[in-house]
Amino acid sequence: MIKVLVLFHSSQGSVRAMAQTIAEAIISQGAEPVLRTFTQQLESDIVVSLDDLKQCHALAFGSPTRFGMMAHQAKQFWETTSDLWLRGTLIDKPAAVFCSSSSMHGGNEATLLNLSLPLLHHGMLLLGVPYDIPELSSTKSGGTPYGASHVSGLTAETKLTPEEIQICRAVGARLVTIARKMQ
Ligand SMILES: Cc1cc2nc3c(=O)[nH]c(=O)nc-3n(C[C@H](O)[C@H](O)[C@H](O)COP(=O)(O)O)c2cc1C
Numbered sequence: 001m002i003k004v005l006v007l008f009h010s011s012q013g014s015v016r017a018m019a020q021t022i023a024e025a026i027i028s029q030g031a032e033p034v035l036r037t038f039t040q041q042l043e044s045d046i047v048v049s050l051d052d053l054k055q056c057h058a059l060a061f062g063s064p065t066r067f068g069m070m071a072h073q074a075k076q077f078w079e080t081t082s083d084l085w086l087r088g089t090l091i092d093k094p095a096a097v098f099c100s101s102s103s104m105h106g107g108n109e110a111t112l113l114n115l116s117l118p119l120l121h122h123g124m125l126l127l128g129v130p131y132d133i134p135e136l137s138s139t140k141s142g143g144t145p146y147g148a149s150h151v152s153g154l155t156a157e158t159k160l161t162p163e164e165i166q167i168c169r170a171v172g173a174r175l176v177t178i179a180r181k182m183q
Pocket of ligand 1: 009013063064065102103108156
């Protein structure tokens with residue numbers, strides 16, 4: 001069974017809602033989502049280990065925007081992965097990124113690019129969101145060719161728009177499709 005690691009940080013719940021939507025799409029494709037966080041925020045959270053990265057067939061990696069970059073919890077974890085990098089463990093595993101920001105032009109796309117960097121260093125196959133997903137052209141909030149995104153606004157809204165949901169689903173489904181092709 002294809003295992004997709006859905007690895008994220010979320011303080012207020014927006015990125016968590018995205019992770020859950022991506023996980024649902026993975027299940028609907030007949031694969032197994034492995035939900036992991038960098039720190040224990042809810043009692044039910046399982047903190048990621050290096051074995052989770054080794055064992056997954058694909059990765060979805062998400063974070064809130066923090067001054068246009070990933071949250072420090074995520075960065076701190078990637079700095080513990082040098083051994084995997086030296087061994088090339090993640091080379092050719094498909095990966096995608098997702099994020100939430102409070103404002104539309106507050107660094108949402110910059111964060112997606114920033115999230116992509118450690119994955120590229122690890123030799124992962126970075127999947128964006130192709131424009132045959134119609135919601136990518138019609139969205140008035142999150143959703144970019146670089147990855148799924150959500151705009152939470154001044155009220156820290158965790159509810160995703162219908163377009164953001166479709167783009168998250170497309171990301172989850174595509175990870176499974178490409179991971180299967182790589183087997
Ligand atoms: C320290 C800090 C820095 C932030 N920087 C930005 C930013 O640069 N741009 C932005 O739009 N939102 C920024 N935000 C807001 C969060 O990215 C936003 O509320 C996001 O939706 C939170 O996701 P979460 O609900 O998963 O925690 C920042 C929040 C904090 C606490």
